[in-house]
Amino acid sequence: MSKKLVTAAMVTVTALVATACGGGGSDASESGKVTVALPFASCLSWYPLYVAKDKGYFDDEGIDATFEATDGSGGAVQATLSGKADLALAAPNAYLSATGTGADLEAYYGFYQASTFSLVTPSDSGINDLSDLEGSTIGISTPGGGDVIYMEWLMAQAGLHKDEDFSELAVGDGSSAATALSKGSVDAYSASFFDEEVIKAGGIDLTVLHGEDEPQVVDNFLVATQEWTSANSDTVDGLGRAIARGTAWGLDNPDGVIDLCGTYAPEETEDPDFAKVVYDRVSDLLTLPASANGQYGAIDLDTFGTVAGQLADLGLVDSADGAADVNNDHVEAWNSDPAS
Numbered sequence: 001m002s003k004k005l006v007t008a009a010m011v012t013v014t015a016l017v018a019t020a021c022g023g024g025g026s027d028a029s030e031s032g033k034v035t036v037a038l039p040f041a042s043c044l045s046w047y048p049l050y051v052a053k054d055k056g057y058f059d060d061e062g063i064d065a066t067f068e069a070t071d072g073s074g075g076a077v078q079a080t081l082s083g084k085a086d087l088a089l090a091a092p093n094a095y096l097s098a099t100g101t102g103a104d105l106e107a108y109y110g111f112y113q114a115s116t117f118s119l120v121t122p123s124d125s126g127i128n129d130l131s132d133l134e135g136s137t138i139g140i141s142t143p144g145g146g147d148v149i150y151m152e153w154l155m156a157q158a159g160l161h162k163d164e165d166f167s168e169l170a171v172g173d174g175s176s177a178a179t180a181l182s183k184g185s186v187d188a189y190s191a192s193f194f195d196e197e198v199i200k201a202g203g204i205d206l207t208v209l210h211g212e213d214e215p216q217v218v219d220n221f222l223v224a225t226q227e228w229t230s231a232n233s234d235t236v237d238g239l240g241r242a243i244a245r246g247t248a249w250g251l252d253n254p255d256g257v258i259d260l261c262g263t264y265a266p267e268e269t270e271d272p273d274f275a276k277v278v279y280d281r282v283s284d285l286l287t288l289p290a291s292a293n294g295q296y297g298a299i300d301l302d303t304f305g306t307v308a309g310q311l312a313d314l315g316l317v318d319s320a321d322g323a324a325d326v327n328n329d330h331v332e333a334w335n336s337d338p339a340s
Helices: 003-017 047-054 072-082 092-100 146-157 175-183 193-201 226-231 233-252 254-264 272-286 301-313 321-325
Strands: 033-038 064-069 087-090 105-112 117-122 137-140 167-170 188-192 206-209 220-225
Touching: 033 072, 047 064, 047 233, 047 254, 047 272, 072 087, 072 092, 072 105, 072 220, 087 092, 092 105, 092 146, 092 220, 092 301, 092 321, 105 226, 105 233, 105 272, 105 321, 117 146, 117 175, 117 193, 137 146, 137 175, 146 188, 146 301, 175 188, 175 193, 188 193, 193 206, 193 272, 220 226, 220 233, 226 233, 233 254, 233 272, 254 272, 301 321
Parallel strands: 033 064, 033 087, 137 167, 137 188
Antiparallel strands: 087 220, 105 220, 117 188, 117 206
16 A cells, blocks of 8 residues: 555544534533544554454444544644544554643543654664674654664663764665665664565565563553543543553454445545554554563553663653653443443
8 A cells, every 4th residue: 555545544534423512621521522532543553443443343432523633633632622533543652752741631541552763674684782882873653752762762671862873864764764775875764564564565674673671651641631530430431441442453353444444434445465564563552561460551661661761761752740640540441242
């Protein structure tokens, strides 16, 4: 699926799902309407939401859910702060950046259970571990993105730091990144899971570089203001329960997810083989780690707090203070019978 098709898919999903949301940030109990801001428009990437909508799981909870695509996780968080959305599905760095500057937010419901980014190098590059990247040039999409934060954090775990031990070069994403790798303009690339698959589809075999004892930490969760969450506790219960059901159904029904997304975003499934690749990568991110004890939405708070502190120490986020307001308060409700 080309970049052009992805862009078209974004337009399609936004038109079909994020319609006439009106004022976000209100008391959802009054109308049942809940607006969730997404970092970007995609059915396959966020398929538990679309399954929950399509299968009536939100309806079972009395929730009229709509989804608004924004410009990245930072844009999604800003939508909650401005009242354009009730919640954001956002990356931790965007949440920590906002709370570090005083935003009154909290986070819950771990959506992706592992990083959506990886540091990759061509398999024939001779680079086998992070230490081999000393003195190298690492490709990034654009400065300041989540891929950059992930890569700089990962490299720091190996004792390597930007400018001192390696340089960065913005090369774009997808096919542009593939060109940079094939020409040797960069030695490695910090890739989203989607970009990784685009590069591999272009014929470049990749090796994923991992840190020693690299922790598995939540990479997208629900973010809302503390005021909204306090006023809408039952809605938080129902929303998470519906997403959990959508996740479980989606993991068990790959063909059903692809068919469903063919309705919401036909361009995303135009190439069925690539759509299945994307589905598989998303499903891997959604699969619960042992630390979740089989509970959808559960976040390993100790690991998150540790990584948040490391990001702050490296100056990649303003502060780790927001980690104190990441919680598992609603996990039991999310994993209960919807009739209870």
